[in-house]
Amino acid sequence: MSILFVSATDDPGPWLRELNRLLPEHPVRVWPERGDDAAIRYAVAWKPPPGLLASLPRLEVILSLGAGVDAMLADPTLPDLPLVRMVEPGLVLGMTEWVAAQVLYWHRNQHAYSAQQARGVWQPLDEFLAQERRVGILGLGELGAAAARALAALGFDVAGWSRSPREIPGIACHSGPDGLAALLARSDILVCLLPLTAETRGILDAELFAALPPGAVVINAARGAHLVEGDLLAALAGGRLRGASLDVFTEEPLPAGHPFWRHPAVVVTPHVAAKTHARTAAASIAEQIRRHERGLPLENVVDSRRGY
Ligand code: NDP
Numbered sequence: 001m002s003i004l005f006v007s008a009t010d011d012p013g014p015w016l017r018e019l020n021r022l023l024p025e026h027p028v029r030v031w032p033e034r035g036d037d038a039a040i041r042y043a044v045a046w047k048p049p050p051g052l053l054a055s056l057p058r059l060e061v062i063l064s065l066g067a068g069v070d071a072m073l074a075d076p077t078l079p080d081l082p083l084v085r086m087v088e089p090g091l092v093l094g095m096t097e098w099v100a101a102q103v104l105y106w107h108r109n110q111h112a113y114s115a116q117q118a119r120g121v122w123q124p125l126d127e128f129l130a131q132e133r134r135v136g137i138l139g140l141g142e143l144g145a146a147a148a149r150a151l152a153a154l155g156f157d158v159a160g161w162s163r164s165p166r167e168i169p170g171i172a173c174h175s176g177p178d179g180l181a182a183l184l185a186r187s188d189i190l191v192c193l194l195p196l197t198a199e200t201r202g203i204l205d206a207e208l209f210a211a212l213p214p215g216a217v218v219i220n221a222a223r224g225a226h227l228v229e230g231d232l233l234a235a236l237a238g239g240r241l242r243g244a245s246l247d248v249f250t251e252e253p254l255p256a257g258h259p260f261w262r263h264p265a266v267v268v269t270p271h272v273a274a275k276t277h278a279r280t281a282a283a284s285i286a287e288q289i290r291r292h293e294r295g296l297p298l299e300n301v302v303d304s305r306r307g308y
């Protein structure tokens with residue numbers, strides 16, 4: 001019973017090492033090498049070519065290398081099998097660090113000080129305490145809840161928004177369409193950590209920006225398609241927003257010449273907010289395969305009707 005590892009962007013070396021160590025009884029094939037298709041029971045995949053998974057006759061479980069499964073679900077030939085998304089401690093730590101770094105960057109005026117330094121200007125700006133800065137998090141799942149807790153531990157006034165009601169000590173939790181307006185009205189810094197679904201596509205648009213306090217900052221580490229790029233550029237040009245930090249884009253890599261590259265109020269990182277590292281994540285894949293083989297329910301299974 002073999003495992004097919006499929007990713008055009010992840011180095012298979014560390015995955016082979018870790019999966020062979022944790023699951024020595026399961027040979028691992030690295031796509032495009034497949035061996036005997038009929039021996040493949042598990043696919044460990046990031047953005048597999050459309051149709052590939054459907055061509056494996058005895059596949060039993062699909063394990064996503066990423067937390068977000070929007071690309072996988074967009075394949076109309078995706079087999080109707082359990083799809084397990086990535087939940088693992090390294091991803092949570094990475095995202096928490098990236099979000100905290102971006103929030104602190106804007107909170108402590110680092111953007112303005114870097115611009116001043118470039119011009120040789122010594123000019124202290126108004127500084128606020130963390131408790132005076134209201135941060136809103138869209139999405140209170142594995143990543144959003146961890147980021148919310150870390151920001152609250154730094155002293156920020158943190159609220160969050162989810163689909164169903166949540167209770168997280170120290171975080172003001174809002175939910176559902178009715179909860180969004182309340183969250184936005186109190187978010188000086190807004191962080192998007194939503195999955196990309198039919199309901200959340202394009203959520204970061206002109207209407208949402210208009211509901212934020214004037215001069216707010218938008219941070220997107222979820223998916224590029226959450227953001228209406230033209231609306232962001234207009235909100236920055238009009239002064240409605242102070243700045244944005246973006247890790248994800250409609251087109252990745254961000255095309256040369258895209259206005260975000262040189263925009264003075266936009267921070268760009270190349271989809272690195274949280275990376276899935278084999279040294280922490282292979283254990284979570286091995287655990288689900290073992291559960292499947294013991295007849296135990298799989299964890300973190302995607303609900304394809306919800307889209308996440
Ligand atoms: P989870 O599924 O654990 O959490 C998703 C959260 O979003 C939940 O709180 C969920 O609500 C909420 N949500 C979903 N739909 C809606 C909606 N319509 N209205 C309000 N809230 C909604 O996901 P993760 O936290 O693990 O990951 C979030 C996303 O982060 C991924 O889907 C991926 O796109 C992105 N990501 C980006 C990375 C990067 O490097 N940039 C790395 C990893 C992930 P409820 O709690 O009610 O279910």
Ligand code: OXD
Nearest residue numbers: 065066067068069274
């Ligand atoms: C993910 C990602 O979803 O890397 O894990 O974006």
